[in-house]
Amino acid sequence: xxxxxxxxxxxxxxxAQRRAMIKKWAEYVRTHDDAEWSxxxxxLINSQLQSxxxxxxxxxxxxxxxxxARDELKNS
Numbered sequence: 001x002x003x004x005x006x007x008x009x010x011x012x013x014x015x016a017q018r019r020a021m022i023k024k025w026a027e028y029v030r031t032h033d034d035a036e037w038s039x040x041x042x043x044l045i046n047s048q049l050q051s052x053x054x055x056x057x058x059x060x061x062x063x064x065x066x067x068x069a070r071d072e073l074k075n076s
Contacts, residue, residue, distance in 0.1 A: 049070075052066055052070075053066075
């Protein structure tokens, strides 16, 4: 188990890594065609939805809660 100093350092590193990734993604979006990165995002999102549907079909998650969350996203 981490002590408080180790935990805080871990949190700082995590935040720094997230900021670096956001900056990297922003640069990518600025330097690549909209259709290219949009297609890549679509592929990623579709694969996540497919995995969630498979998990629901296998009983690994509550399909009702999944469907409700999915529908909320569709309606927003």
